[in-house]
Amino acid sequence: MLPRTIAALACAVVIATTAATASQALAAPLPPSQDPFYSYAGPVPLAQIAPGTVLAQRPITLSAEGMPLPATAEQVLYRTTGERGQPTVTVTTIIKPLLSLLGPKIIAYQTAYDALGAQCDPSYTLQGGNPSDTTAQAEAALIALYVGAGFTVTVPDYEGTGLDWAAGQESGYGTLDAIRATENYLQAPANTQVGMVGYSGGSIATEWASELAPSYAPELDIVGAAAGGVPVDPAHNVGYVADSGEWAGVIPAALVSLSRAFGVDLSGYLSAYGRQVTSQVAGECIQSFAGAYPGLTLAKLLTGPAPVLATILNKLIMGTSPGQPSAPLLLAVGNDDWTGDGIMIASDVAALAQQYCREGVPVTFKEYGGLDHDMAALPFEADAFEFLVSRFLGLPATGTCASIGLVNSLAPLPVPAEHLQPPGDGQLADRPLRDRRLQLPGGLDAERRVLPAVRQFHQGGELGAARPTAAVTGATPPDCATWISNRVTKIHLCPNTPGCATPARSTGTSCPSSTA
Numbered sequence: 207m208l209p210r211t212i213a214a215l216a217c218a219v220v221i222a223t224t225a226a227t228a229s230q231a232l233a234a235p236l237p238p239s240q241d242p243f244y245s246y247a248g249p250v251p252l253a254q255i256a257p258g259t260v261l262a263q264r265p266i267t268l269s270a271e272g273m274p275l276p277a278t279a280e281q282v283l284y285r286t287t288g289e290r291g292q293p294t295v296t297v298t299t300i301i302k303p304l305l306s307l308l309g310p311k312i313i314a315y316q317t318a319y320d321a322l323g324a325q326c327d328p329s330y331t332l333q334g335g336n337p338s339d340t341t342a343q344a345e346a347a348l349i350a351l352y353v354g355a356g357f358t359v360t361v362p363d364y365e366g367t368g369l370d371w372a373a374g375q376e377s378g379y380g381t382l383d384a385i386r387a388t389e390n391y392l393q394a395p396a397n398t399q400v401g402m403v404g405y406s407g408g409s410i411a412t413e414w415a416s417e418l419a420p421s422y423a424p425e426l427d428i429v430g431a432a433a434g435g436v437p438v439d440p441a442h443n444v445g446y447v448a449d450s451g452e453w454a455g456v457i458p459a460a461l462v463s464l465s466r467a468f469g470v471d472l473s474g475y476l477s478a479y480g481r482q483v484t485s486q487v488a489g490e491c492i493q494s495f496a497g498a499y500p501g502l503t504l505a506k507l508l509t510g511p512a513p514v515l516a517t518i519l520n521k522l523i524m525g526t527s528p529g530q531p532s533a534p535l536l537l538a539v540g541n542d543d544w545t546g547d548g549i550m551i552a553s554d555v556a557a558l559a560q561q562y563c564r565e566g567v568p569v570t571f572k573e574y575g576g577l578d579h580d581m582a583a584l585p586f587e588a589d590a591f592e593f594l595v596s597r598f599l600g601l602p603a604t605g606t607c608a609s610i611g612l613v614n615s616l617a618p619l620p621v622p623a624e625h626l627q628p629p630g631d632g633q634l635a636d637r638p639l640r641d642r643r644l645q646l647p648g649g650l651d652a653e654r655r656v657l658p659a660v661r662q663f664h665q666g667g668e669l670g671a672a673r674p675t676a677a678v679t680g681a682t683p684p685d686c687a688t689w690i691s692n693r694v695t696k697i698h699l700c701p702n703t704p705g706c707a708t709p710a711r712s713t714g715t716s717c718p719s720s721t722a
Contacts, residue, residue, distance in 0.1 A: 212241040234268050238324035252293035255285045258386025269334030270346050278302045284387035289376040291465040297329040298362040298384035306356035310394045314385050316404030317345045320492035325628035327363045329539050350451040360388040364411040372460055374522045375465035378414030381670040382423040401594040405583050409433035413524050416531040430597035432536040434586035438554040439616050443517045453549045458483045459495050460690040464518050469523045482506035520618040523668050530565040534603035536593040540582025547579040553614040563607035570606050
């Protein structure tokens with residue numbers, strides 16, 4: 207009960223201090239595209255500067271609804287690493303508590319800013335910029351919860367100045383280097399404890415930071431990471447949101463951002479309509495593009511198969527970095543249609559949790575039944591706060607590995623040999639994929655569960671032809687020991703077990719009749 211007591215106390219602190227703030231409207235901050243603070247022009251080449259080095263700093267005033275907030279905040283420009291291993295810079299906003307009895311403790315809070323334009327950057331929106339097209343105001347209240355509890359919170363622009371949304375490795379590097387830069391700015395001791403949290407787009411940065419930390423930033427003392435609404439396997443997510451009214455706009459946005467991040471020109475693969483739509487979303491925030499294209503599918507944007515895109519999506523499957531997270535994890539997702547939360551797939555998140563469990567990582571997996579992506583954020587944020595405070599208090603992380611149920615395969619998409627490496631990709635090309643075989647009921651392993659829809663796409667069809675509806679989970683047929691519903695493609699696979707037919711696909715609600 208202690209973490210919940212701290213949460214209640216933090217709420218009281220936030221409310222009291224906000225009420226005491228002078229009611230004085232603030233002028234709008236300078237947009238990042240016009241602000242020289244966001245660029246580095248020093249004499250030392252970036253390649254010779256260590257990641258996490260503070261390059262510039264400035265005090266700022268946090269703002270909500272045009273009013274200043276009572277917290278000490280500083281922004282730092284720091285050196286980090288791009289998706290292709292190149293040296294880059296970005297900004298993090300460091301918010302210090304008014305009072306802390308915890309000593310120096312850091313929370314890296316990755317917001318869900320999901321941006322293709324700099325006006326979406328949290329470093330800008332936390333100052334009151336772009337108030338009508340951002341989640342910043344809602345997430346500022348959650349950040350204030352941690353600050354009110356005595357934590358120093360760092361909020362990175364983890365997409366970098368290139369706005370490389372959904373570029374997993376780059377987001378992870380940007381998060382880890384923000385922590386390094388925050389410790390450098392605070393002159394904090396090397397053993398300073400750190401927690402990480404992020405939902406939706408913020409979960410990309412948080413999860414990748416957790417799996418990259420042991421190799422990229424092993425000196426950081428990360429005590430726990432909480433990621434909710436997690437896009438574990440992007441190819442699956444593309445198929446899931448296709449034809450949807452609420453989220454289909456993320457498909458062209460991802461084409462724009464990933465082509466930027468990987469330095470790949472996808473224009474030759476785009477249809478005339480694809481060029482039109484990608485041009486429209488190229489500078490927008492997710493609030494503008496997510497629901498703007500109901501019924502949109504990837505096939506409508508492309509002229510045919512794009513193997514280089516499959517290669518990129520494979521590199522973004524979570525859990526594929528060498529090694530594994532060293533800190534306890536909370537992984538969570540909503541599920542309101544027996545598949546996922548409308549954009550994230552529940553059994554993909556469960557599969558990642560199961561993989562990490564097998565590798566010895568203490569994982570707490572939570573599935574919020576009946577809640578879509580937006581609504582699942584509420585219980586996740588409460589669970590994340592309790593989870594992280596418990597880690598800072600040194601309480602044991604027992605995890606829920608024993609109770610994780612059916613999972614999807616996270617096997618990579620089949621790609622022709624000549625497209626195994628995206629153009630311009632250097633550092634990431636040598637990273638081997640882990641063995642992703644997941645032993646499932648009935649002896650069915652991951653190799654037999656590669657998405658049939660993906661194979662169809664590589665032969666000229668659609669990637670995820672339609673958004674799946676509720677999967678059938680009724681009683682198993684009497685002639686089958688068990689059966690598995692692939693809730694991404696609506697294809698049912700029957701395992702080769704006594705009393706069941708040879709593994710075969712079926713679009714019905716049960717396994718084929720026994721051939722015995």
